[in-house]
Amino acid sequence: MKILKTVKKIPGGLMVIPLLLGAAFNTWLPEAITIGGDGTFTTYLWKSGAMPILAVFLFCNGAQINVKSAGIPLAKGVILTAIKFVIGAALGIIVNQLWGPEGILGLTPLALIGAITNSNGGLYSALAGEFGDSSDVGAVSILSINDGPFLTMVAMGVSGAADIPFMVLVGSIVPIAVGCILGNLDEDIREFCAPGATMMIPFFAFPLGAGLNFMQLLTAGIPGIFLGVICCLLTGLGGYLCMRLIKSKHPEAGGAIGTTAGNAASTPASLAQADPSLAPYETAATAQMAASCIVTAILCPILVSFLHKYEVKRQAKVAAKKAGKA
Numbered sequence: 001m002k003i004l005k006t007v008k009k010i011p012g013g014l015m016v017i018p019l020l021l022g023a024a025f026n027t028w029l030p031e032a033i034t035i036g037g038d039g040t041f042t043t044y045l046w047k048s049g050a051m052p053i054l055a056v057f058l059f060c061n062g063a064q065i066n067v068k069s070a071g072i073p074l075a076k077g078v079i080l081t082a083i084k085f086v087i088g089a090a091l092g093i094i095v096n097q098l099w100g101p102e103g104i105l106g107l108t109p110l111a112l113i114g115a116i117t118n119s120n121g122g123l124y125s126a127l128a129g130e131f132g133d134s135s136d137v138g139a140v141s142i143l144s145i146n147d148g149p150f151l152t153m154v155a156m157g158v159s160g161a162a163d164i165p166f167m168v169l170v171g172s173i174v175p176i177a178v179g180c181i182l183g184n185l186d187e188d189i190r191e192f193c194a195p196g197a198t199m200m201i202p203f204f205a206f207p208l209g210a211g212l213n214f215m216q217l218l219t220a221g222i223p224g225i226f227l228g229v230i231c232c233l234l235t236g237l238g239g240y241l242c243m244r245l246i247k248s249k250h251p252e253a254g255g256a257i258g259t260t261a262g263n264a265a266s267t268p269a270s271l272a273q274a275d276p277s278l279a280p281y282e283t284a285a286t287a288q289m290a291a292s293c294i295v296t297a298i299l300c301p302i303l304v305s306f307l308h309k310y311e312v313k314r315q316a317k318v319a320a321k322k323a324g325k326a
Helices: 003-009 011-028 041-048 050-062 072-100 109-116 119-133 134-138 140-146 149-154 166-185 187-193 201-209 215-245 249-256 262-274 275-325
Strands: none
Touching: 003 011, 011 041, 011 119, 011 201, 011 275, 041 201, 050 119, 050 134, 050 201, 072 109, 072 134, 072 149, 072 215, 072 249, 109 149, 109 215, 109 262, 109 275, 119 134, 119 201, 119 249, 119 275, 134 140, 134 249, 140 166, 140 275, 149 262, 166 187, 187 249, 201 215, 215 249, 215 275, 249 275, 262 275
């Protein structure tokens, strides 16, 4: 059976197929991926082990970064983080000014800002690893700033609980930095880690999916699905265009920010604690942001794959024109 080849034919298949399988098991057969309880290898592999495996993936990608271009991942991370923040904040603020905290079409400013300013670091890393290069993957160390409620709080003007999660940022950088150091000290280490930059993707994708539940889509309804579509298209295309502007080698990797992280669903509760006036919108926003996570996990790999095919054709035309002039 050509399982791997079949999976690779699907847009972002190495990530999205295991992720959807994880979500399916978590929705309908959760006991099958937690056999023996929390301390078993089965649970670690299929349910709770995403972050350690992702850490190895980041280390392997860090080892592929050439120190001569160390500033590139930093610049890309800053640009992509800014794009997420600016688009999410602007859209949420506009909706709040025109329609108030109740929002429009069932979408509140809380849900809009929370879902759009946040991104799925694991999915970004996987897609950047599949369609970009090590500098694209390295940008995740900066993108981790939007992991959690911080940027949402800033965008909505909530005070008191908006401390920068500095140690979280440091912790996300360390595996990449150590991998980079070792990879530059010893070329053999870089070559040894190279397969891990791809091979680890399905192994952390499945447990990431196992944190999702398809029933959340039903709870959120059409507004939650619409939120996911907005997030994917606006920030995904925004990231792609910005990478085009800075002449990135793989601008399609910028489209991988068109996601909402699963942990974004916890943001409304945090914000409601900081600002009680948001409490009436907490439940709906939580469901909608969870739905956005699922929808973007499906749509973003398709978008990035489409952009990749477009870039291949575009760059081929550019090369042909240059060859013709020569």
